[in-house]
Amino acid sequence: MAVTLRQLAVFAAVAEHGGFGAAATALGLGQSSVSHSLAALETAVHGEVVRRATPVRLTPLGELLLPHARATLTAARGFDAAATTYAGTAATATISLSVPPTVARGLLPGLLRLWHERLPQVEITVFEAVDDEIAQWLESGTVDASFLIDPDPFPVGGLHVATDAYEAVVRTDHPLAGEPQVDLADLLDDPLLVTTSGFVAPLEHLHATAGVPYRPARHIRELATVLSMVEAGLGVAILPSLAAAMLPDALTLVPLRPRLERRLVLTGPTTRPWHPSVVTLRDLAADLAGTSGGRRTRR
Template identity: 65%
Template sequence: MDVTLRQLGVFVAVTDHEGFGTGAASLGMSQSSVSHALAALERTVRGELVHRDIPVRPTPLGETLLPHARAALAAARGLTAAADAHHGTATASTIGLAVPPTVARGLLPRLLRLWHQHLPDTEVRIYEGLDQELARWLADGTVDAAVLVDPDPHPEGGLLLATDTFHAVLRADHPLAHEESITLADLLEDPLLASTSGCEPQITRLHAQAGLPYRPAQRIRELTTLLAMVEAGLGVAVIPTLAASMLPATLILTPLQPRLERRLVLTGPSNRPWHPHVTAIRDLTAHRTDPASAPTDHPTRT
């Protein structure tokens, strides 16, 4: 099968940008060149890969082949970087890093400063996603690295960045807000607001440990919306301490008992060699930081 990396890159770009014109612009190619390259790939794989509508969407065949295309492109990027490293050639390279929203807010800024200061040839492009999306993006080559939440088993070569715990988010005027710690049973009179953008498996586990049913009154995707609803007095929520910096002054974190931690692990893919620049940021981070409880800069009862 005569497939080229250029054809695969065109396929991924057209799909990701949902159009031939925008895909071509992202690659610095003409739209006609992109159309010809994709048509050639479709002849090779014996079927259409995308629907020629607006927005462009992959066909069933396209959905099947897209992860393979991403993985092949990721492997090619890694091969080029490995060759440069072998020859001692310092070349700039871009790697994709997938992170959950709370990590993007709570840990990422200081990590990006560290990497930029000591590895100026490495550009890290951030992909923010739900916990369940990150491992899939890493496996299919959408990204070169990810910060995974509670990976099981611990990935080979993975670096524990931090652990944090789950707290109740209450209004500062809530009767329980200033307790040393509370239980989920203490909150049964309050509507539970749950975020679907991550951490729901851990919050479900907390309820199971307490012998309580998990019955959120509302399930909200955006964490900022969730916090605004708590601030408005519409209920309470449970979030990890890394999200503390997102809280307004009217909200407070109160520790929950029993205590539940989550582990945040920086890793490359398990199904192909790591991009050398991913190894470099892992090694730098391991030497410059200590895996510890995630810092917070917001009032919390501890």
Template identity: 45%
Template sequence: MSVGIPQLRAFVAVVDSGGFGAAADQLGVSQSAVSHAVAALERVAGRPVLTRHGRPAMTRFGEEILDHARTALASVAAITTLAADRDARLRGELTVAAPPTVCHGLLPELVLRWRAEYPEVAVSLFEGEDDEVAGWLEGGTADLAVLIDPPAVPTGSALVGSDRFHAVLRRDHPLAGEPVVDLADLVVDDDFLLSAGGCERQIQELHHQARVPFLPTHRVRQLSTLFAMVRSGGGVSVIPGLAAGMEGAGVVLVPLRQRLARTLVLTGPLHRPWHPAARALVEAALNRTTGTVAGSTVRGS
């Protein structure tokens, strides 16, 4: 006996949906069929992949094979897409992962463009922190991702944006009405709140440029919580400009005098084949930007 695609599909569906019943609904089969498929996988492997006490959870072995299972399913989906009709319009289901500010400030426009140019390609968005996004891409959870200042990307990846950092201030803060804010002035009298979701390296560099110590008072994972703390007078912060519009009433974003920008790159995985439709989506994104990275010629939009 050998591991079959239906077995892997059932296993991944249970992990992603959180239960056998939900996996059955997702796959359009009976719960019994999902249970039998997972059991067959365990017989072939000779060890369990899921625990069955309450909410299913992966065993140690299940964790070890999950990324391989996702990669196998992604490859099968790609083959199926190519075999269905090589001359037909691109079709399929792709997952795009990106940090919260990119999902807010950049991806809505891209998704609309993709929908118009490739109506048979369904795009799902996964929002995560910088390190999560990179892990999802290489692990097979995502087909494409927007990476922040990546050290290495495959040829053909698209530079889709670059944004400056802004100070986050309460509306009645003395510096809120200034056209720009120097970071050295920002941290004199206020606690500094650090967004723990990403960009810490860039914010440390901003402090270095301003010649002020990097001493965050609090690390806050959720942007909504960070904005709430600023609104309540709990401190000030620095975030990327793409977050504009997320801050809500009572909070303002002011550009920093220190000019450090982060580079946003739309790319597929570095160490496994891309989904056939992924390159088309990157090309469509390229047409609205100023260039590419990793071996492609810069082109205007």
């Protein structure tokens, strides 16, 4: 099958940007070149991969092939980087990194500053995603690296960057605000607002450990919506302490008893070689994590 990397790059860009013009701009190509490359790809695979509409939509064939296209492009970038590194040349690179929202706001800014200072030639594109999406994106090749929460087993080559704990989110005028620590049972009088973006299982575990019933008043996907509802006085929430960076002035965190921690692990994929720049980013992050008990497994 005569499929080229350029055709795959065009396909991925059209899918990501939702149109031919936007994809052309992102790739630095003319729109006619984008259209021609995509048409050639569709000829090679014997079917349409997108529906020409506004915005462009993937066909079932496109949905099937897009993860493979992204994985191939990721592997090709890694191949080029490995060859350049072997030759002793400092190469520019673009690394895609997926992170949960709390990590993006509470932990990532410091790492981005460190990486930019030490590796100015490496551009890092950050994608926020919920826990399930993060693992899928990493293994499919959509991203080069990810922050995983409590991965089991611990990934080979992964770096334990930090640990934080789940705490109660309440209004600053709540009776429990300002307490040094509260029992989970103390929250039972308030409606519990739970985000479904990766927090249901740990909260179920936390309640089981404490021996108190898990009775969420509402399940909400978006973390920002949960915080808005707590701010409006509609209940309380339980979130990792890194969420402190996301709280408005009207909300505060209160440590919980029992304490439930989570590990934040920076890693590359498990099913293919890491991009060389991801290895370098991990090693730089290890310097920062070393002061907070982080650890790295060998790769």
